[in-house]
Amino acid sequence: MHIVFADNVGTDLLNGIISLQFLQFVIAALSFIGFVMTSAALLVYVERKIIAFMQDRFGPLHTGPGGSLQSVADVLKLLLKEDIHASGADKSVFLLAPSVFLAPIIAAFAVLPFSPYVGLPGTALATGLVYYIAMSSIDVVGVVMAGWGSNSKYALIGGLRSAAQMISYELPLVLALVSIIMFTSILAGGNAGIGTISIRDIMNFQNIWPKGGVGIPVLDFIFQGFTPIAWFFLFQPLMMAIYYICGLAETNRAPFDLPEAESELVAGYLTEYSGIRWAMFFLGEYGNMTIVSAITTFLFLGGWSGPGVSYLVAQQGFGWQLLGNLLAVGYFVFKVYGLCFVFIWIRATLPRLRSDQLMQFAWLILIPVTLANIIITAALYLIISAIGLGGSTNLVFMIVVGIINWIMLFGFIRIVQRATSATTRRARAPVLRAQQRSKALPLPEPAASSSGQ
Amino acid sequence: MTINQNTTAANLSHMTGAEGFTTQEMLLNLGPQHPSTHGVLRLVLRLEGETVVECTPVIGYLHRGIEKILENRPVMGGIRYMDNADYLSPQLNEIAYATAVEQLMGIEPPRRAQYMRLLVGEMQRIASHLVWVGTYLLDLGATTPVLWCFRDREGILSLFEALGGSRFNVNYIRVGGVLHDFPKGWLAECAAFLDQLDKNMRELEILITGNEIFEARTQGVGYIDPQQAIAYGLTGPMLRGSGVNWDLRVNHPYGAYHEVPVNVQISQEGDCYARYKVRIGEIHESIRLCRVAIDKLPGGPIGTRTPIALRPQRGETYSAIESSKGELGIYFISDGGEYPWRAKIRGPSFVNLQILPEIMRGHKMSDVIAIMGSFDLVLGEVDR
Numbered sequence: 001m002h003i004v005f006a007d008n009v010g011t012d013l014l015n016g017i018i019s020l021q022f023l024q025f026v027i028a029a030l031s032f033i034g035f036v037m038t039s040a041a042l043l044v045y046v047e048r049k050i051i052a053f054m055q056d057r058f059g060p061l062h063t064g065p066g067g068s069l070q071s072v073a074d075v076l077k078l079l080l081k082e083d084i085h086a087s088g089a090d091k092s093v094f095l096l097a098p099s100v101f102l103a104p105i106i107a108a109f110a111v112l113p114f115s116p117y118v119g120l121p122g123t124a125l126a127t128g129l130v131y132y133i134a135m136s137s138i139d140v141v142g143v144v145m146a147g148w149g150s151n152s153k154y155a156l157i158g159g160l161r162s163a164a165q166m167i168s169y170e171l172p173l174v175l176a177l178v179s180i181i182m183f184t185s186i187l188a189g190g191n192a193g194i195g196t197i198s199i200r201d202i203m204n205f206q207n208i209w210p211k212g213g214v215g216i217p218v219l220d221f222i223f224q225g226f227t228p229i230a231w232f233f234l235f236q237p238l239m240m241a242i243y244y245i246c247g248l249a250e251t252n253r254a255p256f257d258l259p260e261a262e263s264e265l266v267a268g269y270l271t272e273y274s275g276i277r278w279a280m281f282f283l284g285e286y287g288n289m290t291i292v293s294a295i296t297t298f299l300f301l302g303g304w305s306g307p308g309v310s311y312l313v314a315q316q317g318f319g320w321q322l323l324g325n326l327l328a329v330g331y332f333v334f335k336v337y338g339l340c341f342v343f344i345w346i347r348a349t350l351p352r353l354r355s356d357q358l359m360q361f362a363w364l365i366l367i368p369v370t371l372a373n374i375i376i377t378a379a380l381y382l383i384i385s386a387i388g389l390g391g392s393t394n395l396v397f398m399i400v401v402g403i404i405n406w407i408m409l410f411g412f413i414r415i416v417q418r419a420t421s422a423t424t425r426r427a428r429a430p431v432l433r434a435q436q437r438s439k440a441l442p443l444p445e446p447a448a449s450s451s452g453q
Numbered sequence: 454m455t456i457n458q459n460t461t462a463a464n465l466s467h468m469t470g471a472e473g474f475t476t477q478e479m480l481l482n483l484g485p486q487h488p489s490t491h492g493v494l495r496l497v498l499r500l501e502g503e504t505v506v507e508c509t510p511v512i513g514y515l516h517r518g519i520e521k522i523l524e525n526r527p528v529m530g531g532i533r534y535m536d537n538a539d540y541l542s543p544q545l546n547e548i549a550y551a552t553a554v555e556q557l558m559g560i561e562p563p564r565r566a567q568y569m570r571l572l573v574g575e576m577q578r579i580a581s582h583l584v585w586v587g588t589y590l591l592d593l594g595a596t597t598p599v600l601w602c603f604r605d606r607e608g609i610l611s612l613f614e615a616l617g618g619s620r621f622n623v624n625y626i627r628v629g630g631v632l633h634d635f636p637k638g639w640l641a642e643c644a645a646f647l648d649q650l651d652k653n654m655r656e657l658e659i660l661i662t663g664n665e666i667f668e669a670r671t672q673g674v675g676y677i678d679p680q681q682a683i684a685y686g687l688t689g690p691m692l693r694g695s696g697v698n699w700d701l702r703v704n705h706p707y708g709a710y711h712e713v714p715v716n717v718q719i720s721q722e723g724d725c726y727a728r729y730k731v732r733i734g735e736i737h738e739s740i741r742l743c744r745v746a747i748d749k750l751p752g753g754p755i756g757t758r759t760p761i762a763l764r765p766q767r768g769e770t771y772s773a774i775e776s777s778k779g780e781l782g783i784y785f786i787s788d789g790g791e792y793p794w795r796a797k798i799r800g801p802s803f804v805n806l807q808i809l810p811e812i813m814r815g816h817k818m819s820d821v822i823a824i825m826g827s828f829d830l831v832l833g834e835v836d837r
Contacts, residue, residue, distance in 0.1 A: 055600035254594065255666055351666050352594025354819045417665055 036106050040286035041071040046337075047286075047344045054348045081275035094149030098273065098280035101142030105287040108135040112294050113200055115304050115328030116313050117321070128199040129181070132295060133174055136250060139288070140166045143269055146281070150272040159269035161355055165256060168362040169249035175370035176243040179236055179377050180299050186381055187394060199295075203303035206230050207310075225310025226302070233300035235402040238409040239373060240300045242366055244339075247292030249362070251285055254347040258355055293339035297332065306331030365419060369412060376408075377401055478506060483821070485514045491588060492832030494806075496825070500818060508813040508821075510806055515836040523796040528554055528628060528763045531793070536622035538798055539834040542581040544573050544613075545776045547626035550796070552707060553772040553783035554628045558765050565753040566630035567709040572643075572746040573616070573625065574774075575739040579650070580609045581777035582732045582739075589729070589826040590661060593670055598661055605653050608646040615639055628763055630756025640747055647740050654736060662733070671725035675812050675824035678723065685808045688801050689779025690735065691828065694728035696721040701775035713745055725827035732829070735777075762791050778802050778829055800834035 016022060045060065045068065052059030060067030085091065111128035125131055140163050147159015180202065185195025187205050196202060208230040209223050233240045249256040258268075270281055297303055309331065312324030353361065384397045483496040493514035499507040519538055523531040535550045536543035548570055555562065562570070587602030610620040615636055617623035625632050661667055677687070679695040692699055700717040702710045718734030720727035765787040773782035779801030786795040805828055812824055 051596070055597050056604050057600060257594070348597050349660065350595060351590060351664065351670065353666055354670055354817075356817070356819070357669055 032109050033106055036109055036287050036290070037283060039290055040283040041075060043286045043289065043340060044074070044282070045071040046340075047347075050341065050344045051348045054345070075279065078275050078279040083277065084272075084274045090149050093145050094151075094272070095277075097142050097145035097149055098277040098284075099142075100145055101139055102280045102284040102287070104135040104138040104142075105284050105291060108132050108291050109294075111199055112291070112298070113203075113304070114332055115325040116309070117325050126196070126198045129177065129197040129202070129295075129299075132199075132291070133170075133177075136173075136288070136291070137170060139250070139284075142284075146273070147269040150269065152272065155269050155271050158271075161258065162252060162269055165252070165258070165355070165358055165362075166250055168359055169246040169256075169366075172242055172362060172366035172370045173246035173250065175367065175374065176239040176246065177299065178370075178374055179239050180232055182374070182377055182381075183232060183235070183398075186397065199298050199303075203298050203305070206232055206302045207305060209310075221311045222307040224314075226305045226307050228302065231300065231302045235398055236300070236373075236405050238405050238412055239370070240296060241409065241412070242370055243300075244292070244296060244342075246362075246366065247289075247296070248343065248346065249358070251288040251292060251343075253285070253289065253343060255350040255353050256358055257347075258352060258358065289340055289343050290336060293336045293343070294332075296339055297335040301335055304328035304332035365415065369408075369415075373405070373408065376404060380404065481818075485511075491826070491830055492835075494825075494830060494832055494835070496809075496821070498813075498818075498821065503817045503819075505813050505816055505818065505821065508810045510809055512803075512806070512832070512835050515832045517837065519837045520796055520798060524793055527761075527791045528765070528793065529761060531796070532626060532628075533622065533624045535798075536624065537833060538800065538837055539581075539776065539778065539781070539802070539831045540621070541584050541831050541833075542577045542777045543622050544577040544625060545581075545774065545781065547624070548574055548708075549772070549774045549776065549781045549783050550785075551626045551628050552774060553770060553785040553796075554763070554765055556772045557768055557770040557785055557787060558628075558763075560629050560757055560759065562630045562708070562757060563754045564709070564751045566755050566757075568746050568750050569631050569635070569755065570626065571709040571713065572743055572750075573613070573623075573631075575742045575746070576609050576612070576643075578777045579736050579739045579743075580606050582736050585732060585829045586657070586661070586729075586736075590667070592822050592826045593667065595661075595667075598657060601653065601657055601660075605650055608650065612639065612643055612646060615642075627756055627759075629759045630754070632756075634755050640750070644744070644747055647743055650740060654733075654740075658733065662730075668726060670820075670823055671729060671827070672722070673724055674816065674820050675725045675827055676723045677808065677812060681808070681811070682723075685811075686804045687779065687808060688804070689776070689829075690718075690728050690731040691779065691805050691808075693717065693719050694731045695723040701773060701780055705773070707772070707774060709746070713742060713749070715742065725823055728827045728829075764789060764791055765793075773799065776801060778831065778834065779805060781834075798834075798837055800837060802828075802830045802832075802834040806830060806835055 048070070049059040049067070058067075060070035063069045063073050085094065108131070111125050111131050143159055143166065144163045147156045147163070150156070150159075181195050181197055183195075184197075184202055184205050188195055196205075206227070207225050208227050209220075209225065214220060228234075248254075270278065273281060306327060309324050309328040312320045312327065315321065315324070380401055381397055384400060385393050387393075389396055479500045481498045481500055483498060485493040485495045495511040495514065497509040497511060498505055517537065519534055522534050526534065532547050532550055535546040538546050554560075583602040583606045587599030590598040613623045613625075614620045616639060617625040617632065677691065677695045679697050682692050682695045682697060687695075688699070688701075696719060698717055698719055700715065701707070702715045703717055716738055718731045718738055720730045720734075765785075767787060767789045769784065769786040771782055771784045773780045775781075780799065781801055782799035784795070784797040784799065785793060788794040809825065809828065813821060816824065
């Protein structure tokens with residue numbers, strides 16, 4: 001059997017590998033992996049400092065100025081630690097689990113553009129959003145592998161619980177993003193509106209400054225590409241909140257950090273890991289945190305847009321374009337780290353949810369709310385377009401959807417408050433019934449003389 | 454590290470349920486070393502799936518023979534050993550012991566000493582409850598309240614250090630009164646600290662009390678029936694959280710409580726949240742009582758002159774005070790010599806612990822920590 005490839009496959013391949021573009025790609029890929037790891041390590045330090053300040057203490061102080069080298073010290077320590085293998089069960093599963101957990105997280109960065117020109121080739125992917133969701137789903141496999149490979153029934157229970165939590169919260173996560181995708185198809189125009197799931201394009205929909213600018217340089221500088229009034233968080237705040245909450249659950253952060261809890265009974269899936277393998281899980285968690293913040297930024301907060309970016313990038317001259325790109329990266333990182341700060345803030349504030357309350361919250365509250373939101377958005381568009389306002393249909397639709405969504409946001413907060421009190425009322429039913437039964441309580445001894453006389 | 458992996462002695466009993474399902478009961482050991490048992494309490498749980506079928510507390514890991522030591526120390530030397538019983542509220546233990554000896558000998562401390570004891574006792578109660586709030590929230594997963602509570606407790610401990618030289622085991626109470634008078638400026642600092650504590654308590658309550666997650670984990674969990682509570686001899690916030698109006702400072706007043714009225718904090722629901730509310734209420738009430746004591750502090754001597762080698766006459770007596778955990782009683786038997794014949798400590802945590810297996814039955818595994826935390830157990834008092 002003679003298999004025929006294209007002609008000159010060998011020389012083409014060789015020419016391709018030893019070429020400038022490939023070198024560019026390799027540098028870009030390595031620097032992205034470097035960014036992810038450094039960002040995760042930096043986030044560890046930042047989290048410790050921020051939580052410390054919220055708790056009226058200092059955090060790391062002595063390693064380096066203000067404790068900034070603490071992460072370096074931690075990584076060094078973990079690298080030098082003995083790699084303890086749990087004896088028994090599947091060795092290959094046990095050893096592979098951290099990599100299976102970490103690799104999709106790094107891979108998900110391929111579709112995140114940091115600025116108009118800074119980004120891996122994957123940012124041109126037309127199905128960027130679906131790629132990201134797929135990558136975040138592979139994490140579950142890593143967790144189950146970790147639980148199984150630890151050869152301990154408690155670790156297995158913990159791993160399965162964590163996997164159940166991650167799977168349950170993926171559904172509302174995706175459903176929350178569906179409404180954004182509906183926006184893109186509406187805003188793409190007219191009856192042939194086909195939306196987009198490419199992250200770059202979704203970001204571009206949040207920019208309503210006229211192309212080519214309005215002619216006034218100052219306004220053009222500030223607002224070209226940067227129109228906060230069109231950012232999707234104004235129109236779908238509830239979906240941003242729900243996506244963010246599901247992101248909390250996906251990354252096993254408080255208040256959903258049952259798998260990592262030390263004071264609970266069941267040991268989590270992490271128990272048997274030491275040294276750099278444990279570090280991979282933790283870096284994966286912080287990387288996941290960064291990705292969730294990044295996707296929130298792109299879909300709801302306009303991505304890397306900021307004053308001056310698009311204006312500078314559109315200029316002639318390499319210097320201006322470079323400045324524009326650097327500004328874009330700066331704005332992007334600022335927004336992402338701002339959202340990470342909210343992650344950290346929530347961790348410092350809230351206690352832990354019980355596992356059954358966690359599941360109830362996902363299935364009984366989040367999924368109905370997100371489904372209802374999709375239906376409401378679609379129904380509103382159909383109604384408004386049927387009214388026949390012509391050109392301003394989109395504008396009216398967006399405003400109406402925004403108002404409805406803000407009302408739904410406050411309604412959601414009320415639902416959560418009432419839901420917790422309802423479940424507790426149900427749980428307290430035996431209490432109340434017992435109180436009805438025992439109305440007259442004989443005191444052990446009548447209070448002979450009340451104090452104070 | 455969180456559970457004792459030594460389940461070789463696991464006792465699996467096979468049970469056949471309806472429809473031919475076989476279920477196994479699992480024995481889970483919440484070992485003496487555990488971040489949430491608040492000391493070295495060991496709980497042996499029998500679980501069926503997620504539900505607790507039986508819970509057996511095993512105690513004694515902190516037994517230090519305090520009562521035996523007390524028999525071999527003169528009374529004044531023995532007061533210091535009472536600090537180790539409930540190590541989170543040492544001054545209240547000292548007050549209990551001194552009150553028992555005074556009751557036997559018929560000594561009445563002067564009014565100023567009684568008000569000073571009330572002041573340090575209530576401050577000690579605040580400190581103990583602050584530790585409880587912080588560690589309870591830490592068990593439930595919130596890492597911030599414990600640090601805020603300990604920061605507030607630092608104020609109290611610094612005041613005690615200024616008073617008696619040591620932060621925890623101050624050894625300030627003596628039979629017949631207290632050790633020495635307040636240092637200059639101590640009362641002003643105490644008042645300033647109480648004002649700051651008021652503000653900090655408001656901050657703490659904003660963080661915790663309305664929190665839906667906290668409510669969802671503590672409401673309806675660990676219900677104690679008032680009849681059951683009285684039958685088991687519970688005292689303190691455990692009893693008052695079930696709606697029973699019983700506080701020794703009101704029902705059997707001692708010391709300055711004859712003159713200073715106490716508003717007893719009661720909550721009707723009987724669950725963990727009710728006990729939390731009672732203890733938070735008690736912190737506020739203790740702040741108010743401290744302010745009253747500072748205002749109405751009478752002049753006069755700070756102690757009745759008693760010989761250092763105190764020889765109580767033959768006899769026995771029981772006297773109890775309202776400690777932060779409940780009724781802390783000392784049954785003191787003296788044979789006329791320098792050393793007590795017997796000093797039995799009725800530790801409230803020991804008695805409160807007895808209801809734990811009853812309450813735990815039927816709850817899910819995740820509630821075990823919440824329930825156990827709400828008991829405010831101090832193993833020093835349980836094991837002595």
